[in-house]
Amino acid sequence: MAQPKLGDVAARAGVSPTTVSRVLNNRGYLSQKTRDKVFAAIRELGYRPNAIARSLQERRSHIIGLIFPTVAHPFYGEMVYRLESRLANAGYRVILCNSDEQPELEHRYLDMLFAHQVDGIITGSHSQAVAQLPQVQAPLVAIDRPETGPYPNIRSDNYAGTRQATEHLIGTGARRILHITSTLSEQNLRQRGYADALTAAGLSPDFLELGFHESSEHQRNMLYEYLDAHRGAQPVEAVFASNDTYASLALAWAQSRRVQVPEEFQVIGFDGTDTVHTLLPELASVVQPIEALAERAVRRLTEAIAAETEEDAEPADARGGEDILPVTLRLGGTVRPARG
Amino acid sequence: MAQPKLGDVAARAGVSPTTVSRVLNNRGYLSQKTRDKVFAAIRELGYRPNAIARSLQERRSHIIGLIFPTVAHPFYGEMVYRLESRLANAGYRVILCNSDEQPELEHRYLDMLFAHQVDGIITGSHSQAVAQLPQVQAPLVAIDRPETGPYPNIRSDNYAGTRQATEHLIGTGARRILHITSTLSEQNLRQRGYADALTAAGLSPDFLELGFHESSEHQRNMLYEYLDAHRGAQPVEAVFASNDTYASLALAWAQSRRVQVPEEFQVIGFDGTDTVHTLLPELASVVQPIEALAERAVRRLTEAIAAETEEDAEPADARGGEDILPVTLRLGGTVRPARG
DNA sequence: CTGAAAGCGCTAACAA
DNA sequence: TTGTTAGCGCTTTCAG
Numbered sequence: 274m275a276q277p278k279l280g281d282v283a284a285r286a287g288v289s290p291t292t293v294s295r296v297l298n299n300r301g302y303l304s305q306k307t308r309d310k311v312f313a314a315i316r317e318l319g320y321r322p323n324a325i326a327r328s329l330q331e332r333r334s335h336i337i338g339l340i341f342p343t344v345a346h347p348f349y350g351e352m353v354y355r356l357e358s359r360l361a362n363a364g365y366r367v368i369l370c371n372s373d374e375q376p377e378l379e380h381r382y383l384d385m386l387f388a389h390q391v392d393g394i395i396t397g398s399h400s401q402a403v404a405q406l407p408q409v410q411a412p413l414v415a416i417d418r419p420e421t422g423p424y425p426n427i428r429s430d431n432y433a434g435t436r437q438a439t440e441h442l443i444g445t446g447a448r449r450i451l452h453i454t455s456t457l458s459e460q461n462l463r464q465r466g467y468a469d470a471l472t473a474a475g476l477s478p479d480f481l482e483l484g485f486h487e488s489s490e491h492q493r494n495m496l497y498e499y500l501d502a503h504r505g506a507q508p509v510e511a512v513f514a515s516n517d518t519y520a521s522l523a524l525a526w527a528q529s530r531r532v533q534v535p536e537e538f539q540v541i542g543f544d545g546t547d548t549v550h551t552l553l554p555e556l557a558s559v560v561q562p563i564e565a566l567a568e569r570a571v572r573r574l575t576e577a578i579a580a581e582t583e584e585d586a587e588p589a590d591a592r593g594g595e596d597i598l599p600v601t602l603r604l605g606g607t608v609r610p611a612r613g
Numbered sequence: 614m615a616q617p618k619l620g621d622v623a624a625r626a627g628v629s630p631t632t633v634s635r636v637l638n639n640r641g642y643l644s645q646k647t648r649d650k651v652f653a654a655i656r657e658l659g660y661r662p663n664a665i666a667r668s669l670q671e672r673r674s675h676i677i678g679l680i681f682p683t684v685a686h687p688f689y690g691e692m693v694y695r696l697e698s699r700l701a702n703a704g705y706r707v708i709l710c711n712s713d714e715q716p717e718l719e720h721r722y723l724d725m726l727f728a729h730q731v732d733g734i735i736t737g738s739h740s741q742a743v744a745q746l747p748q749v750q751a752p753l754v755a756i757d758r759p760e761t762g763p764y765p766n767i768r769s770d771n772y773a774g775t776r777q778a779t780e781h782l783i784g785t786g787a788r789r790i791l792h793i794t795s796t797l798s799e800q801n802l803r804q805r806g807y808a809d810a811l812t813a814a815g816l817s818p819d820f821l822e823l824g825f826h827e828s829s830e831h832q833r834n835m836l837y838e839y840l841d842a843h844r845g846a847q848p849v850e851a852v853f854a855s856n857d858t859y860a861s862l863a864l865a866w867a868q869s870r871r872v873q874v875p876e877e878f879q880v881i882g883f884d885g886t887d888t889v890h891t892l893l894p895e896l897a898s899v900v901q902p903i904e905a906l907a908e909r910a911v912r913r914l915t916e917a918i919a920a921e922t923e924e925d926a927e928p929a930d931a932r933g934g935e936d937i938l939p940v941t942l943r944l945g946g947t948v949r950p951a952r953g
Numbered sequence: 954c955t956g957a958a959a960g961c962g963c964t965a966a967c968a969a
Numbered sequence: 970t971t972g973t974t975a976g977c978g979c980t981t982t983c984a985g
Contacts, residue, residue, distance in 0.1 A: 280978080289956045290980090291957080298980080303955090321724070322979080323669075324729045326669055326977075329977090346690070347690070347888060361710075361711075367708060369697055369709040387661060388661055388663065389706065410616065489891050518891055521893075547829065549892060550829075551858055551862070552858070553861075618963085619962065619964095640965095647970080662962090662963080663961090665961090665963095669961090669979090670962080670976085
């Protein structure tokens with residue numbers, strides 16, 4: 274016999290399929306004797322319930338879809354790790370989707386997830402506005418996405434973080450402070466925090482856009498070119514990068530040009546993952562609370578799923594809205610202390 | 614009406630469910646007129662097939678389980694990213710499991726995956742010998758695991774890589790070369806390559822075991838303590854680490870002690886992920902061919918699945934055995950060139 | 954406390 | 970070229 278099924282267990286134990294199901298799910302009244310018989314049969318046959326059949330009947334898959342640009346990136350890697358661990362503890366399995374920031378891929382992944390009857394979705398891909406998604410048929414929670422419309426959005430306090438970091442740099446006496454980012458946009462809160470801090474201090478913002486899909490080599494060249502070109506009368510004194518990878522490029526530039534850090538050149542990054550912190554312990558960074566973001570996202574999602582299941586007029590205030598979690602500025606050897 | 618089902622489409626199009634199914638799967642002879650009617654009905658109703666029901670019927674889930682210690686680690690993050698992308702292209706979805714190197718967790722994940730009727734499993738967790746797994750009911754491919762028994766094992770040439778790296782260090786004139794590893798063991802091929810290279814040169818191996826579950830802080834302290842304690846007459850001249858994270862700790866030590874790299878102290882790591890290479894471009898490292906490993910693992914797995922489906926006496930030589938892929942030694946600013 | 958029968962949404966014989 | 974019937978493996982009324 275191939276995989277034994279519930280009916281085989283029933284036959285072997287001399288009871289009905291219903292009873293086996295009851296034992297399995299611990300539902301209703303069962304005599305201890307029946308229980309024992311059934312468990313014995315299960316063991317003897319090496320029976321394992323078929324989750325697919327169960328899902329079909331229950332109309333719940335206990336699966337959550339995760340859509341992120343790529344787990345090859347430390348921030349998303351740590352985030353997905355945290356999300357998966359928490360969801361597993363809550364009894365969910367996770368289907369992983371690397372969208373690569375390609376809208377079309379993201380679309381296909383969404384279709385696939387719905388086809389698989391996922392109980393919910395957590396997405397951190399930026400490739401398109403969530404609000405414009407087709408009819409979503411399961412609770413969805415976004416992590417740091419723009420324009421999430423009716424869906425909850427969990428994110429770090431990007432504005433406060435960048436503003437604080439930039440103000441620190443200004444406080445050290447730096448005047449020419451460059452912001453490196455992947456995509457320039459009015460919506461970009463990290464960019465806004467930086468710009469507002471500079472403007473408030475009477476300084477003028479400078480941006481360098483490196484792009485998400487550019488190769489690491491190309492990004493490096495762009496940055497080196499920029500920094501080299503400005504080494505004249507008004508050299509860049511500090512870089513505030515919208516992620517730690519960009520910050521590390523600036524650091525590498527300084528090292529290769531023998532520019533002293535932090536005396537002549539300061540650097541602050543963004544994200545503050547464990548991975549980067551271990552590899553580059555001196556890098557100053559705005560630290561996102563990854564664990565807290567994951568915890569909140571999972572909580573919001575499981576609550577939404579519960580609300581949907583109960584059916585009793587889902588409380589409208591549980592949906593939509595933004596959860597903004599505080600970041601911390603971690604100083605390090607790549608910045609100077611603020612002047613007294 | 615909630616989600617429309619296949620029957621609803623049939624009713625709307627004025628045909629039988631079978632016909633709708635045929636149109637959906639493009640099977641058998643269909644008149645163009647019927648096709649059009651059905652497609653129209655599908656569009657009008659916004660119908661989407663239920664993958665769960667399909668899986669139950671087909672007895673195939675089109676899902677692959679991935680078990681790795683943690684995608685928060687750059688090596689596994691990049692590996693999982695690559696595996697997922699390739700599997701998605703091949704029409705599979707991926708359930709992600711972070712085993713954290715805990716045997717019990719891994720066990721539970723395996724049970725869960727089998728319950729979900731996965732078509733196959735790729736595992737890179739080291740937490741227990743695959744050979745001792747309970748009856749595995751789907752094709753399984755291992756990536757760099759010890760003792761995989763009857764299952765294919767895909768791995769880098771750990772021995773050649775470590776041997777080559779160690780010999781390079783010896784060639785630069787280094788005599789006291791420390792090997793940092795997570796777990797000392799006779800089976801450990803990275804350790805063996807290192808030890809054999811030293812022995813062949815008449816030098817004596819030195820090991821430092823840092824453990825996998827220790828905190829990054831603790832690991833750092835252990836290493837610093839060791840290196841500080843040996844700064845007397847016979848200081849450690851070079852470190853060969855079994856992964857790049859450990860290598861970065863050694864680098865940080867040198868920097869904090871003002872020990873010149875590579876003049877007084879050399880470092881080579883292992884893995885050579887894109888992430889680490891971007892963050893620490895000067896770090897020399899034995900580079901694993903992650904893309905090739907992923908490609909091979911997916912190929913082996915899909916072949917095994919195909920073989921199982923065909924049922925025709927699976928060719929025994931397709932199962933088991935090791936695929937060993939070549940590594941490359943990437944030199945960098947943390948090592949000296951070999952002496953003429 | 955236990956069982957019989959119906960059905961979750963889809964596909965695969967077998968007819969027509 | 971299309972429809973009827975049965976069934977994938979499980980749970981759930983509803984009876985007993």
